[in-house]
Amino acid sequence: MKNVLFFLSLTFFLAACGDSPATEQPLDLEGKKALLATKKSALRELEREIEQLSAEIEQLEPTKEKAHEPITAQIVQRTDFQHFTEIQGTVESDEYVHASAEVGGRILELPVEKGQAVQKGALVARLDLEQVRKQIAELETSLELAKDVFERQKRLWDQKIGSEIQFLQAKNNKERLEKSLETIRFQLSKANVYAPVSGIVEMVHVKSGEMTSPGAPIVTILDPRTVKVVANVPEIYLQSIKKGDKVALRFPALDLEKSARVSRIGNTINPANRTFEVEVELPNPDRILKPNLLAIMLLNDKTIADVPVIPLELVQQEVSGRNFVYIVEGEGDEAVARKVYVEIGDSYDGQIAILEGLKGGEKIVVEGARIISDNTPVKIKETN
Secondary structure, three states: OHHHHHHHHHHHHHHHHHOOOOOHOOOOOHHHHHHHHHHHHHHHHHHHHHHHHHHHHHHHHOOOOOOOOOEEEEOOOOEEEEEEEEEEEEEEEOEEEEEEEEOHHHHEEOOOOOOOOOOOOOEEEEOOOHHHHHHHHHHHHHHHHHHHHHHHHHHHHHHOOHHHHHHHHHHHHHHHHHHHHHHHHHHHHHEEEEEOOOOEEEEOOOOOOOOOOOEEEEEEOOOEEEEEHHHHHEEEHHHOOOOOEEEEEEEHHHHHEEEEEEEOOOOOOOOOOEEEEEEEEEOOOOOOOOOEEEEEEEEEEEEEEEEEEEEHHHOOEEOOOOHHHEEEEOOHOOEEEEEEEEEEEEEEEOOEEEOOOOOOEEEEEEOOOOOOOOOOOEEEOOOO
């Protein structure tokens, strides 16, 4: 057909040129302008005739079957679209417990080491309380004397000899020494320090032979069976999360994802960064979650119920800014691609909600969507 059009154009052009012999070309400016206007008018008429002939030839010439573009397609599904906000947090543990002595003294024995598992009540340190034993011996000697003095004063008081003040002083001195001896003997029972909880020895603060004071930590024990993820959440999400809500937790270093419920929401807003604390407790029986491990908390801040959801990459955009997708209409050899304009909603994790334009159940073009146009014949390829 292109050859026919070419020869028609050439014939009409030669005919138009043949009407005006070269010897009749004007030499003056006005004459040349008039001749140019005449030629342009003839050219427009020629283009109109060519267009008309082309249309007539199109109608008369048998149509050639266009090639079908191979594509893949999938059915548009309606589902609940959920959008999540990712908040960075860390793993923490409340089960950090210090094992400390109630009395001061030199450490004689330290039978545990860092990383060792201990049971509640296990011996973790033994103190040298020789000074306490000496104090006990001294108090026992003083108490024997005080008892003897008290007995003598009592016998005299029973015989109405001596003053009441002397009797009361002797009695008070005996009772005071008895109480002091009871107290110091109780301190002697604190020579051994035991683990207050079961867990792992996270840190040993002193060495054997060193001095320790009352209340100073000797070892720190961590119970890793229960941990929590703590995240600072921006205040704009105050209404998006409540205690008891189920959240997803990702641990990038472990390539692990867990779900748990919010156990605590902070009562105050941090004025420095306008955030509030959210805590999520979760069991850790295999002890794989370590304190200070990075965690990502996924907060469901928006849900659209029963809406068409498609892969984000299938949405294309015209220069004008309008969004569209291609769907397949027809079956078999009659299948063609149709451009459908859509109104998009939120997107998350490679999926996007379609608010208008699709109803669900349509066949949307996946592979090949970038190389087809509206009304392009298509053939759906088989996929494994």
